[in-house]
Every structure is written in structure tokens, then in C-alpha cells.
Amino acid sequence: MATIDLPDHILQALSTVLQQLQQNLPELKQETDFSASAYKWQDKQLKAIQQPKKMYLNDLKGIERQKEKVIQNTLQFLKGLPANDVLLTGSRGTGKSSIVRALLTQYEAEGLRLIEIERDDLSDLPIIQKLIENRPEKFIVYCDDLAFNAEDENYRSLKSVLDGSLQSGSSNFIIYATSNRRHLLPEFMHENTPITRVDVPQYTELHPQEAIEEKISLSDRFGMWLSFYPMDQNLYLEIVEHYLSKANMPMDEFTRAEALRWSQARGQRSGRAAYQFSKHWIGSQKLASF
Numbered sequence: 001m002a003t004i005d006l007p008d009h010i011l012q013a014l015s016t017v018l019q020q021l022q023q024n025l026p027e028l029k030q031e032t033d034f035s036a037s038a039y040k041w042q043d044k045q046l047k048a049i050q051q052p053k054k055m056y057l058n059d060l061k062g063i064e065r066q067k068e069k070v071i072q073n074t075l076q077f078l079k080g081l082p083a084n085d086v087l088l089t090g091s092r093g094t095g096k097s098s099i100v101r102a103l104l105t106q107y108e109a110e111g112l113r114l115i116e117i118e119r120d121d122l123s124d125l126p127i128i129q130k131l132i133e134n135r136p137e138k139f140i141v142y143c144d145d146l147a148f149n150a151e152d153e154n155y156r157s158l159k160s161v162l163d164g165s166l167q168s169g170s171s172n173f174i175i176y177a178t179s180n181r182r183h184l185l186p187e188f189m190h191e192n193t194p195i196t197r198v199d200v201p202q203y204t205e206l207h208p209q210e211a212i213e214e215k216i217s218l219s220d221r222f223g224m225w226l227s228f229y230p231m232d233q234n235l236y237l238e239i240v241e242h243y244l245s246k247a248n249m250p251m252d253e254f255t256r257a258e259a260l261r262w263s264q265a266r267g268q269r270s271g272r273a274a275y276q277f278s279k280h281w282i283g284s285q286k287l288a289s290f
Helices: 008-024 064-078 096-110 119-132 154-164 208-220 233-246 253-266 271-288
Strands: 038-042 045-048 086-090 112-116 138-143 173-179 224-228
Touching: 038 119, 064 086, 064 096, 064 138, 064 224, 086 096, 096 112, 096 138, 096 173, 119 138, 119 173, 233 253, 233 271, 253 271
Parallel strands: 038 112, 086 173, 086 224, 112 138, 138 173
Antiparallel strands: 038 045
């Protein structure tokens, strides 16, 4: 068969077109590596997270009641006993997401696995259920910073999986979600005001109370609610001291003052701010010794 020699500029142009096509083509689906302990739901598939960041329950201070309840619920789940989906709500930086990640560190050896999912992918929850339904491990499907706007329809998928469909209630699948607000859908002042006008506009909700009930019912589908509250100064400093002690560094008056200045600059006293300050302080002190 005769070959056709194309000019270099045409070959270059074809190569460029092929590269652009390859970039826009969807990624080929691969078999899930179930030897991992944590996964990210992305592009309609479970992608293994190699070496997930280790968090430890003992490092989480000031939230003993919340830890106790979520640990008990997780142990029930691991033992195949009835357990609830969990909604962790409250102030930012107080340990909501850290608890979930620390559960993986604590109970990975007992078969616990973690799947992170974005809010916009919640409609894929039934697909995830199907993928893992025959696995022996126990999966927490975890959605961080969960909240919806008034037009978002993804909450309907979450509602049906939580307990509104015949397919929910899988023995190896449970949902833990965190949010800064307990009511996951926005409510408006006018929804609490009785409709008294006769000349109601054409597109006004005729049964507003039913719409309100639908919004509140999403939070109700979580069997367990855990609330997290802002920290006072003493607890904030206790957490800083805890992390410094792990690095064998003292908590003197100068360090204490710097820790307080750090929290003031961040505009919050929280476990997250304490952890971030400790990283800054430990790193800067060790750098100065080089």
C-alpha cells in the first residue's frame, strides 16, 4: 500500500487538533481500587485518595459530647446494628469535618471507609449505592459544607436516599454531612407571614405551608443532629497548647499573646485557628533554629 507524505505544517495541525479533542473527551472509567480507605466521587466514579490526611479524635478538644455521640453511632454502624445518618451543624472551624476524618483514622482497620462527595453530585448517590452494595466494608458517604439555594434541586436526591425511597437503608452505607446551618434550604421572612391579600399574584404559592414543610423536612431526614458552638478564649488556648506539646514546645506568655493576636486577625477562636497557629508557630520556631 502506498504511503502519503503530508507536509509538516499539516501534521502539526492534525496533532494540535487531536490533543484538543483528547482534552475534551471524558476520562475513561477505571475499575475502583477498593484497597484504598478513602475515595472521592468524581466524574461518575470512585477515585481512590492515596494517603488521606490523618486526623485524630484525641486532638479534638472541647467537643467531647459530640465525639461521644458520633463514635457510638459509628460503632453501631460498623457492628451491623441500626445507626443514623448524621448532620453536624454550627460554627465554622469547630471540628465538624475533623470528626468525620478522624473516624476514618480510628476505625479504618475495622473496615470503615470514607467517600467524599460534592453537593452538586448528590444526584449520583444511587449510583454509589449500587457500586458498593456487595462490598464487605462499611462506607461513610461524606458531604462537607452542605447547603442549598432556593433553586437547587439536588436536595431531592439526598432526601430520597436518606429515607424516602425503597432503596435506602443499605447496611454498608451511611451519610454524614456538615453544614454551617441546620436548615439546609433557605427560608424567607415572607414564608412566616400569613397571606391575607385577596389579589394574590398569579405565581404566588397557593399552599405556602407545604413548601415550608418540604424545606424543613430535609434536615429531619437525618436521624442525628449534632451542634457545634463557638469556643471561648480558654478553650482556644488549651487547643494551641495541646498541639505545641505534641511538638515538645512550651506555651509561655509570649506564645500565648501571639496565639491571641492570631485569633484576632482571623476573626475567630476555633479549633481550626488554633491548629493553624500551632503549625505557623512550630514551623517558624524550628526554621529560626536552622
